Amino acid sequence: MFTTGSKLLFGASALSLVTALVYAWSTEGALSSAGTLGLLSLFVIFAFLGGVNYANRDCNVSSMDEAAVDTAAAAQRPGASSVWPAVVALGIAGLVVGAVSKPAVFKVAVVVLLAGLVEWMVLGWSERAGGDAAFNADTRRRMLHPLEFPVLGALALGAIVYAFSRLMLRLDKDQGRIAFGVVAALVLAGAFLFAGKRKPSKRAVLGISTVAAIALLGAGVASALQGQRSIDEHPTTRTDTEVCLQVGADEEIDADATQSVSATSNLVANIYLKADGSLVAHVSGYPDEARAQLTVPRRAQVNLLFHNESDEAQRLTARTGEGEDESLVCTAAVEEGDQAFLSFQAVRGGVLLVPGLVGGEIELLVP
């Protein structure tokens, strides 16, 4: 009943199972060990292969049924070599790995498995669509290319974007300049070389493109594995009382930081701490007027630029509201001759002040 090949494989399967049981019985903690798992895997694999052999009678059709020489599957024209069985196998393996590791792996495996199955099915069907191999291949192309090309194109684009993004997140400012300068120079040089040839070699174009794609993907994956560079945060404002109201507070904010490049234009006002110790506002709309009062809309973002024209480092503080509703926000300690940006919202009125500066306050009105 059993064919020779299937007997061998079923026997190996049974031996694996027995060995696994013995190993598990004789070894402490073996139930969860890799050894038991491996032996059980062998049991499953041998049983599966034995089943396959049994199903196709060891592919030995002539010995069993002479009439099947012409009709058995093994006697038919073999299908074209295909990658899809391997993809399906990869998908199944991914399902198993994903089930015990990460859900993302499982989801990707499902997609791979489904894609592989669809492709394999359509390939199998198309190979029997007609008697002409060229016609069958064309049938498959017409069915699947409208699906394959957009998907593969999107995947390729995604891979390029991913690789670029990982690379740029990894490289710091100087490395980025060098890397992309070199890449740009290479592209330019390559373009010159190709432009000089009337008919560039197809093989050369393909080779260079492949090398470039592999280099990009490799660099992207390597960057992703290394993780992104550390990015320093540059707070420009503080809201603590000990910083915003005390004179000469030690704690400094990064004076080099700018909250937003665009925010330095379209300001509500420029606030100047003069060398004589006075604090004045030059308000948009009152170009030539130094004002000691500033009106800002309630709960709207207010952007000020503080200019320190005194001879020591100072900060500008906005104090609004009273009692429990008091709110403080201040700039970094700004070096003499330097400037800093202050952005805040006010719900109630208050003052703009420089800690320690007596009498130098600007009234902040919130109508």
Next chain:
Amino acid sequence: MLVKPSRRAAAALAGLGLLLVGCAKDAPQDTFRPAGENARDIDGLQRPLFYVAGVVGLIVFAFIGYAMWKFRDRGQEIPEQSHGNPKLEIVLTVLPAVILAAFAVPAVSQVFALDKSDNECVINVTGQQWWWEYDYEKGSTCGGVEIPESIVTAGELVIPADTPVLLRITSRDVIHSFWIPRLNGKRDAVPGRLHTLRMHADEPGIYVGQCTEFCGLSHARMRQAAVALDTADFQAWVDNQLAPYQAPAEGTLAAEGESEYAAQCSRCHQVNGLTDDSGNPVLAEPDQSVLAGAAPNLTNLMTRTAFAGWTFDLISDECRDRLWNEPSETFGDVYLQGVWMYTPADATTPACFNELNLREWLRNPPAMKPMYTDPDKLEATDGLTRGMPNLNLTDEQIEVLVAYLLERK
């Protein structure tokens, strides 16, 4: 394919109708009727540009039409194909370039010419979904009129006539755009940025505009107007805005309305001078309820002619038409009466008050003007509304609130 004559006639009629739309006289937002220095400068630039562009357009369309007619398909042989005509191509490239270059000179000059600094009045304009707030700075001067205290109003921007005014424009939530077509071009209101726009109205009158940057659900209902008054009338308007609060007489509907207002409306809307039972000022805290953190100041509501983003009239259609066509000499006198305009001296009720609009609004604001106020759909804003929610007021509450608001003049 041949087109039926009846369809051709219909298409021609539709085109003619479209053309005749340009002849509308009752078009308050007509950019071709400038009413101030800045708008006139722009008009002086756009008219010649429009004429030349129109002539060029006509010539181009005439050529296209001629070619379509002359070479229409009549079953003839396809003529010999040719490629390129260097002389023609050079002419058709150089000619538009020369025309554009010629217009660039006055256009760029005009941009610089509009950037003046001789302002005699500065007003802060703040946009939010879906209305405009104006505030006049304490201690400033506007057209020679002192502003001793801050004035906050909404919808109607009141400016002195024949005075260069500078608007400082920003936004509390999303990007809006302020535009009064007859007085100047438009300017975006961007959160966190301050943009300026000059206004100048030659003579007293009302100039209508609307938000021109799509800003959400009720963008189409975010309108505004600039009201120009002569100096004396502007002074009277400022004095009225800063007049002390007049509490309603005891025992009246308005007095009941004051309590109702304090309970229902004052969470968001400010009425300057209103105090609680302890004599403390009642201060609105709209940032607790509204995403933008602001709601229109109602201190002098009845001096305005429209409300809710200047969308719904506070005066009747007839009074509005009369006011808008009022001669500039008498416009200010009439406007300053608010909803009491055109009311006989011995009358006890205002002749022009559009009570129905206000009642309907109080009954269910989102039904009149779409806003994001459904309590079940405010997760994204932590329960804060965008616009005024339905307060489910009863008829009695609406009655007393209308009586109270009618005295805010």
